[in-house]
Amino acid sequence: MNMKKIAELRPTQVTHGEREVRQKTETYRALSPHDLEMAIAEKPIPIVLGPAAQSYAIDHHHVATALWHVGIKTVPVVLVGDLSSLTRAEFWLTMENNRWTYPYDREGQRVAFADMYEHVWQLADDAYRSLSASVRDAGGYEKTAVPLEEFRWADFFRCRLALPETDAEFEALVKQAVKLAKSKAALGLPGYIGPAD
Template structure:
């Protein structure tokens, strides 16, 4: 099942607890610089995968950064690829079905797993994980390959969380990206999704 539909950004429900706000702010800046018609065309060209939940509500399974950025930039609506219809499920049954498909990531900014009820109802409630931003910027810099593996950037975020001190990442993000690049291509990272030897 995959159908494209348009829906208001503010009605989207996340399936994770965190985003990298540095990445969100970059996307927001890009969207805010566009005219309304250009914003709509950009969103149409970048459809967000989603699942139908109880009451026909949309739960997005990827591109949370784009969704949050669009919300903050005042973009009214986006376009969504509906991957599955779980509208007959509610509560934990819905979340268990999502988990079986690897469409939910209830881990916080410290890499700690929480119960499904802790997943926020709205995009503006997602909290910042600076390591998720770091993972995105390292991938963009060629540190590892984009991969269809579910939540691959979060796997990398946890890898960097274990290997780079938080204080250093917060103090100088650009320097942290430079420090993370050789780490991404090292033997420590072998087996990680999208690993590239000697990055």
């Protein structure tokens, strides 16, 4: 399996869920060295090679960031595509066409590709991205193979729910968001399971 330094992985998104990163970091810190090694091997980072043969992570930004926080320097990677022969403009257009990038900030506003962060651990916190992961984990919707599904759910919640300020408010919001995720308003989103019978 190919290995890459986390510091060399270029992010393809602008935000992540800081709460989700913290949870993963705590989980990794609690593992024995052997179990941590196994956890790392189970989640290789999918990458695409871009101009100047730079490696762009197209998923598992939270995993890479959490591992970096616990002192892991290199991770296994899986090459999904080699776009290194393209110009920078062609590269980003192809990335977008394949849904391998999400250039939107925590307000849902588009960001120029030139303004993307250099490292995965620099990503801005989007509380709604953490909310979408927590709602999925709570059974609000199912995980699918649809690229960037968590961001679609985050944007859905962003338009309908106020941001929490405390952990207690966040937990209450997850319950509210699970109900919303199962309502007809969410019909058509990836992993939608609808109301319980």
